[in-house]
Amino acid sequence: MLTPNFELKQTDKHVILEIKAPLANVARTELVADDFNVFFSSPPYYLRLKLPGQVRESPTESGTYDVDGGIFTFRLEKVVEGQNFEDLDLIGKFLFAHKKYQARPKIEVLDDVVPSSESEDEDEEQFWIAQQTLPAESLLTTPGYGFANKVTGNGAALREEFYEIIELTDVETTPVGERKLRREREELDKFCEDHYLADFMEPSEINAIIEFKAPWEELLENKLECKLTPEETEYLKDLGNRDYLLDAQETKSALLSLADIVFAYAYNFRTFTGENTVESAWTINKLSATLSWFQTHETAAQMKVASIRRSLIYPLYRHYGLSMKVLEDTVKILKLGRRQILKCLIDVHKLFNASEPRYLLNQLYITDYCIWLQKVSDRKIESLVERLKEASVAKEDLRLDLEELERAAMMVLEEELEAVYTKLSNVSLKDDTSSELVSSSGTSDEDSSSDSDESSGSTIDSDDT
Structure with missing residues (x-):
């Protein structure tokens, strides 16, 4: 038997169960709503649900079947009108639990027993x-x-x-x-x-x-x-x-x-x-x-x-x-x-x-x-x-030892940066010294040239005289 895809919705008065069963045998379809339990059968589909609240079949409404979409729609009455059924989108929790456990508990839970680990108090x-x-x-x-x-x-x-x-x-x-x-x-x-x-x-x-x-x-x-x-x-x-x-x-x-x-x-x-x-x-x-x-x-x-x-x-x-x-x-x-x-x-x-x-x-x-x-x-x-x-x-x-590693890495980085800074400073100092030497040499030559010109002029004037 196949477990069909289904969807649960609700109003204040009803729980709406939509079941997608495109291969269903409509003539052999059966739905039973009894207290918390809902049973659906339409070969080759079979579905058994345990809802969080009590429901019953509606005496005034029957299920419908959309032939084109292959969808059954059932409106089930809430026994307590206005009761909110929580987590209806988490449909896996409402499927009837298998007896064969993948992770086997030390004590198996019976059908009518609710685990006490989820008690509200x-x-x-x-x-x-x-x-x-x-x-x-x-x-x-x-x-x-x-x-x-x-x-x-x-x-x-x-x-x-x-x-x-x-x-x-x-x-x-x-x-x-x-x-x-x-x-x-x-x-x-x-x-x-x-x-x-x-x-x-x-x-x-x-x-x-x-x-x-x-x-x-x-x-x-x-x-x-x-x-x-x-x-x-x-x-x-x-x-x-x-x-x-x-x-x-x-x-x-x-x-x-x-x-x-x-x-x-x-x-x-x-x-x-x-x-x-x-x-x-x-x-x-x-x-x-x-x-x-x-x-x-x-x-x-x-x-x-x-x-x-x-x-x-x-x-x-x-x-x-x-x-x-x-x-x-x-x-x-x-x-x-x-x-x-x-x-x-x-x-x-x-x-x-x-x-x-x-x-x-x-x-x-x-x-x-x-x-x-x-x-x-x-x-x-x-x-x-x-x-x-x-x-x-x-x-x-x-x-x-993350902090020690990070401190050591930062110390190495600081030393490298300091070495680079020192090297750049030395290069800058050398450039400044060279510039001063060039500047000083240029001034001396100009003064010497000027003195030479003056001396030369003076000699010419004396001879002329």
Whole structure:
């Protein structure tokens, strides 16, 4: 059975369901609206939805079918008239969740159970302040990876498939807590001082990249709302739906890793001025500690340090000012909310699908993020933005000795400039001395000539006399 493309709209009294089914068998079409559930069947199409509010079939209206467009239109009555059904454009969250999970939770969610992690009375401050403790790992426990670290096993397959895209070679034997230490040691070995100083001393091209106006900046400046395109909505539908049951710590880590991935995307978008290239998938993969090291972040400051470090070690442009600008982009993208973040993730999903074998990163992370994000409350995204704003990061926190390198470079530059100035001064002094000598020599000759003329004249006058 095929899942048709569909669209949800609403009025005060009705929910309008439009289903695009050009190959439908109209004679065998059936629609049932029961409480929160909507079932549609018209071979070869089948659709099952779980709406955020209660609906029922209208006794006075029936569905219509546009033969030319192949579109069914159904008007379903709201049980509570005037109730607002939120996020009807995020259609993926209303699809009936599959039982087979890509990132399997420890406890599967039943059809009639709503995950408590999204309860309205959850204290966001306690959510972030709660002490982060990594799960206990023993010799009998296989370290997890993927979305919320829910995937385990398949180590042999990972070594064969991931050698090009994952820097963590021993996935099954490296505990989650040790990945950060190993990553930082390798980053120190890869850090190139000459490359960093070259971009630091000659930033003209990088300044143009920093001044580039990204679309999310224009949306915020003009106070516009981000909206998904029909193609993006359809893309979310094709990804399907799953239920996730995450505790507070897992949700926190998932949000911080989301910011880490958005940073990598924003760097690629800004440095290539909005145009993807053959290096885009590599750049996003490499800059994200989540995607390249299966990193689990504990704090917002840790996430920012990891992202900035990698942006100064691996990509083409390695400039601290550019990294801070990309960090601003990350906050702005998150501030615009789930739809802007989904736009970025859909773009990443497309890039990875076209880049072997990075499509595996979609299976481990991006697909689950696209589905999960549609269900995350706006309050959680807003709290993530606040945590990123509050977490201050300075150059010394990166532990790359950037300030010492910059001071040494400026001292060398000053010495070179002083040497050039001294050389120019010496040349100027020589020119001035030579000019004085020429001037003095010219005056003496004139005086001598004048005296000679006077003497000569006097002799002639005496003889004549």
